[in-house]
Amino acid sequence: MTHAPAIQDDYPSDVAHCYGCGRLNEHGHQLKTVWDGEETVSRFTPEPFHTAIPGYVYGGLIASLVDCHGTGTAAAVAQRAAGVEIGTGPAPRFVTASLDVQFLKPTPLGPELVVRGRAVERSERKVVVEITVSAADVVCARGTVVAVRMPEAMVGGE
């Protein structure tokens, strides 16, 4: 492992294939969410072809980062609430019930994107996460993810 332990490294291996954040998806983005104090952070550098209008990042990628950072943050929050820290035990798996993204300004294509999350509401079943996406220290998008515990029935759907 060449990075600090991330919540996605604690996902059970039968639910670690997400294109956005699954460590077992060789085609995907493999987003990694770690704690930074009371916030979570992920970093991702888009490829040159992840373009919207030339020079800017396409919105679908930003939505994907918000989505996966949201479910990852929900998992980390639930894991910590259970007394487990990232890298020391299994993590519960959350899925997205709703996703909202506000594109505040065009996101320049080139710099690393920094995605920060903070849980603003938590119950046993649901975590609401507020997220920012920044490029070169400028917040370009804000998002909200309502994440819910994965229904058991989803496992084995392949």
Next chain:
Amino acid sequence: MTHAPAIQDDYPSDVAHCYGCGRLNEHGHQLKTVWDGEETVSRFTPEPFHTAIPGYVYGGLIASLVDCHGTGTAAAVAQRAAGVEIGTGPAPRFVTASLDVQFLKPTPLGPELVVRGRAVERSERKVVVEITVSAADVVCARGTVVAVRMPEAMVGGE
């Protein structure tokens, strides 16, 4: 061209590189939005690696389809309001101001996804589009895109 003329075929070539829907992005999804009466429709079959939990489509792809179908629908609506039909003249380019996706149920990975849009609000500058994403005739996600005319300053940002 092996498909009916789509709004994305009418985008000027300097703004036709979007990963989600640009005809000039060889790495991207090349989504194609056409009219179907008063609605618009796009069709997209995910790749096997576009997975969330195994067996289901990852949310970031669904958000991307909603996003690009939303801006495409906005362009088609504005084009039609100017008296031009798809395939007979240039289309204006819209970008996303906000994107909201409700994941109603897990989207099975395998079937073609059908994305339908309808403009519910239109001004010269802004179009609001409501969207459904269906698999095997079941609506799995709903979305709303607020699309605004691309600022002129965005062109040439490469």
